[in-house]
Amino acid sequence: xxxxxxxxxxxxxxxxxxxxxxxxxxxxxxxxxxxxxxxxxxxxxxxxxxxxxxxxxxxxxxxxxxxxxxxxxxxxxxxxxxxxxxxxxxxxxxxxxxxxxxxxxxxxxxxxxxxxxxxxxxxxxxxxxxxxxxxxxxxxxxxxxxxxxxxxxxxxxxxxxxxxxxxxxxxxxxxxxxxxxxxxxxxxxxxxxxxxxxxxxxxxxxxxxxxxxxxxxxxxxxxxxxxxxxxxxxxxxxxxxxxxxxxxxxxxxxxxxxxxxxxxxxxxxxxxxxxxxxxxxxxxxxxxxxxxxxxxxxxxxxxxxxxxxxxxxxxxxxxxxxxxxxxxxxxxxxxxxxxxxxxxxxxxxxxxxxxxxxxxxxxxxxxxxxxxxxxxxxxxxxxxxxxxxxxxxxxxxxxxxxxxxxxxxxxxxxxxxxxxxxxxxxxxxxxxxxxxxxxxxxxxxxxxxxxxxxxxxxxxxxxxxxxxxxxxxxxxxxxxxxxxxxxxxxxxxxxxxxxxxxxx
Numbered sequence: 140x141x142x143x144x145x146x147x148x149x150x151x152x153x154x155x156x157x158x159x160x161x162x163x164x165x166x167x168x169x170x171x172x173x174x175x176x177x178x179x180x181x182x183x184x185x186x187x188x189x190x191x192x193x194x195x196x197x198x199x200x201x202x203x204x205x206x207x208x209x210x211x212x213x214x215x216x217x218x219x220x221x222x223x224x225x226x227x228x229x230x231x232x233x234x235x236x237x238x239x240x241x242x243x244x245x246x247x248x249x250x251x252x253x254x255x256x257x258x259x260x261x262x263x264x265x266x267x268x269x270x271x272x273x274x275x276x277x278x279x280x281x282x283x284x285x286x287x288x289x290x291x292x293x294x295x296x297x298x299x300x301x302x303x304x305x306x307x308x309x310x311x312x313x314x315x316x317x318x319x320x321x322x323x324x325x326x327x328x329x330x331x332x333x334x335x336x337x338x339x340x341x342x343x344x345x346x347x348x349x350x351x352x353x354x355x356x357x358x359x360x361x362x363x364x365x366x367x368x369x370x371x372x373x374x375x376x377x378x379x380x381x382x383x384x385x386x387x388x389x390x391x392x393x394x395x396x397x398x399x400x401x402x403x404x405x406x407x408x409x410x411x412x413x414x415x416x417x418x419x420x421x422x423x424x425x426x427x428x429x430x431x432x433x434x435x436x437x438x439x440x441x442x443x444x445x446x447x448x449x450x451x452x453x454x455x456x457x458x459x460x461x462x463x464x465x466x467x468x469x470x471x472x473x474x475x476x477x478x479x480x481x482x483x484x485x486x487x488x489x490x491x492x493x494x495x496x497x498x499x500x501x502x503x504x505x506x507x508x509x510x511x512x513x514x515x516x517x518x519x520x521x522x523x524x525x526x527x528x529x530x531x532x533x534x535x536x537x538x539x540x541x542x543x544x545x546x547x548x549x550x551x552x553x554x555x556x557x558x559x560x561x562x563x564x565x566x567x568x569x570x571x572x573x574x575x576x577x578x579x580x581x582x583x584x585x586x587x588x589x590x591x592x593x594x595x596x597x598x599x600x601x602x603x604x605x606x607x608x609x610x611x612x613x614x615x616x617x618x619x620x621x622x623x624x625x626x627x628x629x630x631x632x633x634x635x636x637x638x639x640x641x642x643x
Contacts, residue, residue, distance in 0.1 A: 161530045537578050
């Protein structure tokens with residue numbers, strides 16, 4: 140297992156080398172400001188439920204430690220995220236090997252490689268705030284793997300490690316509760332052999348379940364009192380036509396490299412499910428790949444065998460917390476995508492085993508498998524370009540502080556033209572105010588559409604033009620021809636402060 144695991148880890152790292160200079164975007168500034176700490180007591184305080192929307196102490200600690208150690212040197216942040224993804228990819232491979240058994244070792248290797256290279260993982264790997272998905276995926280894979288090893292070996296150590304990993308998942312993201320259906324599914328569909336060769340039960344026993352049940356009870360006792368914003372929460376559950384859209388997204392998203400942001404834009408603009416489908420049909424570059432992908436999935440379910448069907452059930456079980464959400468994000472598929480990778484791994488193995496039935500033999504079979512992996516890589520590189528461009532814009536905006544220092548300190552500024560997102564990447568959907576407090580000082584600033592501070596003086600309007608080469612131009616609205624700030628590469632932004640209340 141050592142050599143395949145190493146190759147999978149290296150593939151995950153190599154895919155993201157070009158993104159290592161990626162800068163903060165959107166929620167990153169908000170999370171950085173909220174979670175910076177200077178004392179051990181403040182660090183321990185990140186495990187409390189005070190002033191939080193979600194109970195995610197491990198990602199909060201991640202932001203606090205890296206914020207204090209690396210500050211604004213985002214290459215360090217990106218290296219850590221890529222290493223986390225590499226570790227999760229190896230854990231996904233080991234779990235796949237355990238589920239599929241020795242007779243499918245080749246399929247497990249390809250599944251792990253597909254997980255390392257998959258385009259659906261760009262958002263959680265490249266976006267600093269997406270680290271919640273990396274942690275929950277890593278911990279969940281390890282919890283399931285150690286549970287199966289504990290049943291096989293009978294060692295208490297493996298059982299304890301599984302419970303600890305599950306605790307880590309719960310403290311990373313609330314969607315870790317999918318461990319319960321995934322544990323039931325994997326034990327039933329791929330029952331692990333028991334110690335001493337005894338017949339394996341297809342359900343977790345009462346004794347096996349008790350530690351997880353106690354942990355879940357303690358977790359719910361902590362989180363149920365958190366105010367999530369009620370109807371104002373962007374993560375509120377709802378029943379509607381989006382359920383069908385989300386089911387299709389989770390089933391097809393791991394196989395068809397269609398851009399999710401295009402689908403989401405169509406959905407947001409449509410007046411209902413019928414209008415959405417009508418608009419989708421008018422766009423053959425979206426509709427045809429989805430239609431062909433759906434047909435291929437039906438064929439795979441009917442002819443793929445028990446392991447393939449189990450992989451599809453994994454997708455449905457792991458996506459359960461997200462199906463009722465009106466919105467979707469590619470980061471939500473980090474755990475569920477292992478099911479798609481299992482299918483792709485089994486398909487690659489089947490092609491190589493049946494090479495004699497394929498015109499061109501082994502060379503043709505290997506070529507098809509390689510082409511499939513290259514599709515994953517191409518989709519990933521395409522998505523990475525969006526995030527890199529968005530980060531160049533935010534880096535340029537942060538670096539404009541030296542110019543604003545020269546303006547009248549009595550002037551308030553409102554910025555117009557800073558977008559929420561660019562294609563698949565966030566720019567400043569959130570976090571602009573946090574960026575102001577972390578990097579700028581001297582007067583009120585806010586973005587168009589955000590609430591102005593009470594009692595503020597009339598604001599001076601600043602128009603922002605963002606160019607696809609990564610440069611930005613700013614000009615006061617009262618003199619649109621006067622460019623403010625350099626056009627071209629921006630100066631390096633200052634390092635972030637060591638405490639949320641400090642100023643750089």
